[in-house]
Amino acid sequence: xxxxxxxxxxxxxxxxxxxxxxxxxxxxxxxxxxxxxxxxxxxxxxxxxxxxxxxxxxxxxxxxxxxxxxxxxxxxxxxxxxxxxxxxxxxxxxxxxxxxxxxxxxxxxxxxxxxxxxxxxxxxxxxxxxxxxxxxxxxxxxxxxxxxxxxxxxxxxxxxxxxxxxxxxxxxxxxxxxxxxxxxxxxxxxxxxxxxxxxxxxxxxxxxxxxxxxxxxxxxxxxxxxxxxxxxxxxxxxxxxxxxxxxxxxxxxxxxxxxxxxxxxxxxxxxxxxxxxxxxxxxxxxxxxxxxxxxxxxxxxxxxxxxxxxxxxxxxxxxxxxxxxxxxxxxxxxxxxxxxxxxxxxxxxxxxxxxxxxxxxxxxxxxxxxxxxxxxxxxxxxxxxxxxxxxxxxxxxxxxxxxxxxxxxxxxxxxxxxxxxxxxxxxxxxxxxxxxxxxxxxxxxxxxxxxxxxxxxxxxxxxxx
RNA sequence: GGGUCUGUGGGCUAGCUUGGUAUACUUGCGGCUUUGGGAGCCGCUGACUCCGGUUCAAAUCCGGACAGACCCA
Numbered sequence: 001x002x003x004x005x006x007x008x009x010x011x012x013x014x015x016x017x018x019x020x021x022x023x024x025x026x027x028x029x030x031x032x033x034x035x036x037x038x039x040x041x042x043x044x045x046x047x048x049x050x051x052x053x054x055x056x057x058x059x060x061x062x063x064x065x066x067x068x069x070x071x072x073x074x075x076x077x078x079x080x081x082x083x084x085x086x087x088x089x090x091x092x093x094x095x096x097x098x099x100x101x102x103x104x105x106x107x108x109x110x111x112x113x114x115x116x117x118x119x120x121x122x123x124x125x126x127x128x129x130x131x132x133x134x135x136x137x138x139x140x141x142x143x144x145x146x147x148x149x150x151x152x153x154x155x156x157x158x159x160x161x162x163x164x165x166x167x168x169x170x171x172x173x174x175x176x177x178x179x180x181x182x183x184x185x186x187x188x189x190x191x192x193x194x195x196x197x198x199x200x201x202x203x204x205x206x207x208x209x210x211x212x213x214x215x216x217x218x219x220x221x222x223x224x225x226x227x228x229x230x231x232x233x234x235x236x237x238x239x240x241x242x243x244x245x246x247x248x249x250x251x252x253x254x255x256x257x258x259x260x261x262x263x264x265x266x267x268x269x270x271x272x273x274x275x276x277x278x279x280x281x282x283x284x285x286x287x288x289x290x291x292x293x294x295x296x297x298x299x300x301x302x303x304x305x306x307x308x309x310x311x312x313x314x315x316x317x318x319x320x321x322x323x324x325x326x327x328x329x330x331x332x333x334x335x336x337x338x339x340x341x342x343x344x345x346x347x348x349x350x351x352x353x354x355x356x357x358x359x360x361x362x363x364x365x366x367x368x369x370x371x372x373x374x375x376x377x378x379x380x381x382x383x384x385x386x387x388x389x390x391x392x393x394x395x396x397x398x399x400x401x402x403x404x405x406x407x408x409x410x411x412x413x414x415x416x417x418x419x420x421x422x423x424x425x426x427x428x429x430x431x432x433x434x435x436x437x438x439x440x441x442x443x444x445x446x447x448x449x450x451x452x453x454x455x456x457x458x459x460x461x462x463x464x465x
Numbered sequence: 466g467g468g469u470c471u472g473u474g475g476g477c478u479a480g481c482u483u484g485g486u487a488u489a490c491u492u493g494c495g496g497c498u499u500u501g502g503g504a505g506c507c508g509c510u511g512a513c514u515c516c517g518g519u520u521c522a523a524a525u526c527c528g529g530a531c532a533g534a535c536c537c538a
Contacts, residue, residue, distance in 0.1 A: 008534095329503080
């Protein structure tokens with residue numbers, strides 16, 4: 001099952017063994033969130049809510065269905081989604097005159113309403129978000145959390161008076177991103193997507209990519225600047241201080257359950273998941289080590305420690321199942337619990353608890369008197385270690401190349417003249433996807449990897465997941 | 466988009482070539498026993514993806530649907 005020699009198999013195996021999702025639901029790409037997986041997702045969602053709320057976004061919830069007439073207002077957008085939307089064509093026994101789209105994303109649901117909501121410059125900026133499921137008829141191979149047909153995601157949509165204000169929103173989104181990612185311990189790169197790969201209807205798209213152990217990049221989210229591309233067809237205007245009516249400038253931002261997929265892929269090992277403490281449903285598992293005659297005393301002590309940790313807001317769980325300790329260790333390791341505490345007579349006699357870290361395997365003892373600060377400190381060390389380690393891998397995955405001979409299975413960095421022709425040729429001939437050009441400019445002097453012309457542009461590419 | 470393969474208790478699997486009685490392990494449940502890295506024993510529950518065809522008889526052969534795995538574009 002090795003993670004490094006067969007990532008794909010390892011991933012599926014881990015998802016099943018850790019019981020994150022049940023793939024047996026009889027529709028391709030629509031899996032059941034089981035309690036453990038859903039708890040993780042919920043903690044991720046909580047983090048997202050917290051950061052968006054803190055930056056003045058308001059949560060809303062729009063209907064799932066969109067009338068065909070609204071859906072078709074922005075031409076590029078339809079072209080991009082036409083082949084992958086689900087349609088509702090009937091209601092009861094009646095065929096509908098206006099068919100309904102099951103949202104693949106919510107621009108076309110929200111923007112007719114934005115047009116009503118925004119009237120004055122004082123209504124701006126409008127910053128809203130929702131956490132919902134969306135549907136896309138994915139024809140490629142599906143995979144839990146990574147390629148699904150029912151997508152659980154957050155989408156934030158903003159309207160601004162000027163392009164500059166919208167650009168500042170993109171910058172704010174990046175700050176939000178950093179705060180979320182340091183909790184999830186997921187590294188990422190920011191790439192401005194190529195013209196042919198940007199979001200349908202966008203002015204530009206920033207793709208957020210995380211390297212998987214097989215060298216491929218997983219897109220975990222995106223930020224789009226729309227300019228007035230949607231506000232014109234949807235007629236979203238405001239009356240400015242000068243009395244003129246102007247179209248708003250818009251942005252969107254979204255990330256999905258791929259964050260869970262990324263956490264699995266980035267952190268897991270051959271023993272199972274390793275969950276970042278901030279989103280682990282069980283942060284600390286307590287295993288009592290019983291033997292004849294002392295069971296009562298050990299259980300009593302273990303329960304007291306569980307109580308103390310829980311009272312301090314730490315998600316602790318005492319495992320009292322009638323299993324042998326070794327068996328419990330394996331179980332919780334598969335499930336990725338970041339910290340394990342063991343309590344036996346030996347520990348009680350020494351007034352300590354034994355701990356074992358999931359990320360490093362390191363073992364030691366904590367004084368029973370300092371159990372809360374001790375556990376909090378170790379959890380934070382684990383989080384930090386996981387984040388640092390992940391960033392190191394993300395950076396090491398990038399290889400600079402200057403010719404198309406012997407391209408390694410990594411993320412490639414090279415010169416690109418920027419022409420669509422060279423871009424397509426590079427993708428087609430090497431079976432790679434251009435991730436784009438760095439959002440944060442990198443100094444570069446060299447030649448286009450395809451045509452050889454001198455260029456100061458640098459591009460990245462990898463095989464996609 | 467094109468192709469290859471697969472579908473048997475909750476999980477994994479034998480049986481399919483050559484049609485007739487469905488196997489092991491595991492999980493689950495009950496009991497005994499044990500506990501510092503996957504203990505052991507006894508008992509029990511539980512399955513041939515669906516629809517159609519061939520046949521006296523289909524898990525097995527044929528067709529289709531659905532679902533899954535992989536490869537290529």
